[in-house]
Amino acid sequence: MERTAAVAVALMLLLQNSLQDPEVxxxxxxxxxxxxxxxxxxxxxxxxxxxxxxxxxxxxKESTALEARLAGREKEMENLKKENEGALSAVKSDLEKLKNEIAGTFTAPVRGVYYIRFTAAAYNSNSNNMGLNLYKNDHHLMHLGEYNSDGKARHVSGGLALELEAGDVLYARLPADYMLYDDSLVRNSFSGFLIFPV
Known part of the structure; x- marks a missing residue:
């Protein structure tokens, strides 16, 4: 009985609390x-x-496509790099040939006696000497030059016969502090020809 009374009291208290708390x-x-x-x-x-x-x-998908495009571009760049390297090599070779042509280089094609001739000109070069040095295979052969302070045009010419081996190289070089003048009249020249083979 006491137990039943306790359960009844507890139920009443719960009911009272639920009625008092509207939020619940x-x-x-x-x-x-x-x-x-x-x-x-x-x-x-x-x-x-x-x-x-x-x-x-x-x-x-877009990233995969971009990666494929990037790989393609990288391959194109590599091909262009190779082409440029080849072109650069060809340009360097051509430049060396032009340097040799401009430098007045003569290469003996066969063994023999050759006549070599060169002319140099200067004009209005009061502060510099005018002249050229002639070389054979990097060995100095001769100097041809003049100094004149009158401001007029000057010319010097020289020629010599040399026995050359096939492949010997002759060239003229402007010494340091020297000056030449040239125009459309081709005032400076360098040439050589075979007189007879040996």
């Missing part, structure tokens, strides 16, 4: 609304996740 009864009624809101939120997040997956897939 309101919360129990709001439960279905909260579940609906949570369900809506989960649906929205699932939709956003699906959209992100689609975007991610698109970005992966």
């Amino acid at each position: 009864s309101a919360k129990s009624q709001d439960c279905p609304d909260e579940l609906k809101q949570l369900k809506d939120l989960v649906y929205q997040q699932a939709t956003a996740l699906a959209e992100l997956k689609v975007k991610m897939s698109y970005m992966e």
